[in-house]
Amino acid sequence: MLQNLETFDLRDTGVREMPKEIGKLRMLRHLLGDRMSLIQLKNCIGCITSLQTLHNVSLDGDGYGAGVVELITELGKLKELRELGLVGVVREHGSYLSSSINEMKCLEKLDIESKSKEKVIDLHLISSPPPMLRNLTLNGKLENFPEWIPELQNLVELRLVRSQLTDDPMKSLKNMKNLLSLFISGCAYEGECLHFQDEEFRKLKDLCIVFEKGALCSLKMLTLYYIPQLKTVPIGIQHLEKLEVLRNWYMPTEFVESVSSDGGKEHWIIEHVPLVEFRTLDGTFIRHSKT
Incomplete structure (x- = not known):
């Protein structure tokens, strides 16, 4: 009945399942929760075209099944989305998720968290990464440093968590002229050397390197x-x-x-x-x- 509702904030409530009736709130701009499931909305979330913030959506509910694929595909219809947060991501979601994110030309903040530390985040945004993206968090294993990240020339903040990278990512990030904040934590890098060369990262103002308990235990x-x-x-x-x-x-x-x-x-x-x-x-x- 709340046809003019613009913000629906369910954080810290314990509510996880979203009723399909939310799809009727066509004026909704901000839908916020904690690991909320939108499987019930897999055929209608794309109709809420006014959505600008969608956080924090769990993709765990349907495993790798058709339901979660339909949901991810629907997300690509949210052309006005500025902020997207997803948890429970696995490799099998990669191509569908990449296609949907490529449609989000207004996206400014993207948070992706894998289902577990063994699960790989595999996004392919080479052809058309979100041009307005300013804030990116990748929380999960990366087999290689994503080639599309250096293409994000408006990126201001990058957070890598649990990435398990073995090749120095600095050589890929060195030409990102607007990067101000770089956060490396939770076994994000397992190589021997992070090399910041002369004249690189001239605008970087915030550098955070975190050694979590149990990491590099033989160093x-x-x-x-x-x-x-x-x-x-x-x-x-x-x-x-x-x-x-x-x-x-x-x-x-x-x-x-x-x-x-x-x-x-x-x-x-x-x-x-x-x-x-x-x-x-x-x-x-x-x-x-x-x-």
């Missing part, structure tokens, strides 16, 4: 080398219990001061490391050893 040496935007210690270094050497070379003054043994507010994060070395921007070498 003995970690080197942070000339990351001017990194002003604080990467979150979770305290979890690297076997770390023997931490090298901080040519890091900004704010970073060095934050971990200083002489009153640095974040020194506690690295105090378990037997050997910590600093080489400041002016060439000064500082070595702290517990042996």
Whole structure:
């Protein structure tokens, strides 16, 4: 009966199943929930053409069956969508999901989360990635760094979580001139080196590298080398219990001061490391050893 309803917010209510009658709310612009199932709307969600925000939709309900495929296909009719959040994504959804996202020319924010850490996110947006996309989160395994991400020249924020990448993604991101925030967490990168080259990432203002408990459990040496935007210690270094050497070379003054043994507010994060070395921007070498 709420024919003029524009916002339907079901977050923090525990409601998961959406009744098909929601399809009658043709003025609805924002539909917000927590892992809500829209399988009941698989034949009518595309009729709510005024929708601008759709978050957080679960694709778990029908497994890989026809119902979830129909739902994903319907999403491609939402031409005015600005924000889309999906959870429970698996490889089998890839081609259908890619086709629908390619139709969302107004999309500004996209959050994709896989069903589990073993499930692969496999999107193919090479031909026509959303031109207005500013915020992208990929939470799940990526077999390779997506080739279409560097094509998103309006992208401001990129979050990679649980990606399990082994090739340095920085070489693909280096020409993204508008990227301001980069978040790497939860085993997003399992290679040996993240390389930020000279004159790259000139606009980056927020760099967050997170080591979660249990990740890199055998790591003995970690080197942070000339990351001017990194002003604080990467979150979770305290979890690297076997770390023997931490090298901080040519890091900004704010970073060095934050971990200083002489009153640095974040020194506690690295105090378990037997050997910590600093080489400041002016060439000064500082070595702290517990042996």
